[in-house]
Amino acid sequence: MWRNIASSFLTLVLVLLVVAAAAIAWGRKEFSGPGPAEVAQCVQVAPGASLSAVSKQLADQGAISNAYVFRAGADYLGKAHELKFGSYLVPPGASMEEIIGVVTAGGPSTCGTEVILRVGVRETTVLLRDMNSRTGAYEEMARYNPATEERPAEIAAAEEKADARLRVLMAEGVTSWQVVEAVKAVEFLSGEVSEVPAEGSLAPDTYAVNRGDDRAALLAEMARRQAAILEAEWEARPFGLPYETPEEALIMASIVEKETGVAAERPQVASVFVNRLERGMRLETDPTVIYGITRGEGILDRGLRRSELNAVTPYNTYRVDGLPPTPIANPGRAAIRAALNPDTTDYIFFVADGTGGHAFSRTLEEHNAAVARWREIERQRGEPADSPVQGDG
Structure with missing residues (x-):
């Protein structure tokens, strides 16, 4: 009898082992x-x-x-x-x-609902995006301009979701006033802003925030990042540049930022202005004149008037020598790097070439020919001619 019991027990054990092995194999699969x-x-x-x-x-x-x-x-x-x-x-x-x-x-979130405050040069928008599970791509669900439009109900609801991601995206070339007005306009941030930060002191970047975060603290983080970028780029600069302080380099970077939207051109544009400074020429750049008029509070949606180009102001680089007294926008890292690492060129002029980029010239004769080509492009487009400038304004 005991032999039968032992045999049955061994059989049961073997069956259980086979079942366990099968379960493990299934689990692994x-x-x-x-x-x-x-x-x-x-x-x-x-x-x-x-x-x-x-x-x-x-x-x-x-x-x-x-x-x-x-x-x-x-x-x-x-x-x-x-x-x-x-x-x-x-x-x-x-x-x-x-x-x-x-x-x-871990790492950055890659899906889900997100609400983004985009601070742009020409417009500030709040954008609601969500992921389409079938395509794996984000799709825009709603947007509005917080300065001129009511907040859509779907964006208000999204901002209240516990798992929604909130971000502030600051574009290169926006002014400090534009940033302050943007963060004051959205309801997912809180707190007062007592003053506009110094021009150029805020880093264009993407900032993750939480609902109820303090606006002043966010601006302080923007300033901290910009200070760190400027310090690192200043320490790595080559010798021989015509800047005495990091602030002067920041001023130049802001001019470079406003003069071209083509990233690859930034070192060339910087070389033009560095060459002008080294030769004792005036910078003659429209964006500085425009900043002297607007002080960074909005866009000048018209051409410069002859009276404005002739007026003697600290920001009119047609009439005063050297750099303007402050930056004219908040430059990004690439523009700061370009200002501190300009290309080595003989260029002292540039003008729009009709492609979104610029034609660079070494002599006034070359530049006048490039200007004539640009004027013809303007004429064919039916656009009014710009004021006769030596740097594309």
Whole structure:
């Protein structure tokens, strides 16, 4: 009898081992094989979320086939306690192993609802975007200008969502006044701004914020970043540049920023103005004259008048020598680097060439020919001729 019992027990053990081996093999296949999702999934990990909650969410979304296998695999990999807060895009068919890698690696969020305050040179807008799960791409859902339009209901609702990402995007070449007016206009920030920061002192960049963040603190962070950029670029500058202080380099960078929208041209434009300073020539650049008129508070949507070009003001570089007294906008890192690392050229003139870029010249004769070509392009477009300037205004 005992022999029969022992034989039955061994048989049961063998069956259990076979079942266990099959279960393990199945679990490994489920864990490492392609997942069930046919479209991209936005996986949102809340602050302090547990592995159990995330695995249930993934199973409910259809991103994984089995929440228990997901948790067991995370435990096996030693990543059960390494979840990182954020919203992450998971591609179609991603395995559980791949998903664990995504939600524990961290980094910037790559999907989900986001509200962006875009501070631009010509317009400030608040944009609502969300991810299309079928394409994996962000799509615009709504937008408005906070200075002139009412906030749409869908943007107001998005700003209140706990998992929505809020960002402030500051473009190169905007003025400090424009930045202050923009951050004061949106309702997801709070606090007073007592004064406009010094022109040029704010770093064009993208800033992640939380609902209710203090406006003054955000401006202080912008200033901190710009100071760090200027310090690093100033320390790395070559010898022989016509700047006595970092502030003078920042002024030049702001002029370069306003003179061209073509990134590759910045070092060439900087070389023109450096060459003029070194030869004792006036800078003769329209953006400085315009800043003297507007003080950075808005756009001058017209050409400069002859009386404005003739007026003697600190910012009229047609009438005064050297640099203007302050920057005329907030330059980005690339413009600061260009001002401190200009190309080595003989250029002392440039003018628009009709392609969005500029024609650079070494002599007045070459420049006059380039100006004539530009005037002809203006005539063909039916545009009024610009004032006769030596730097494209």
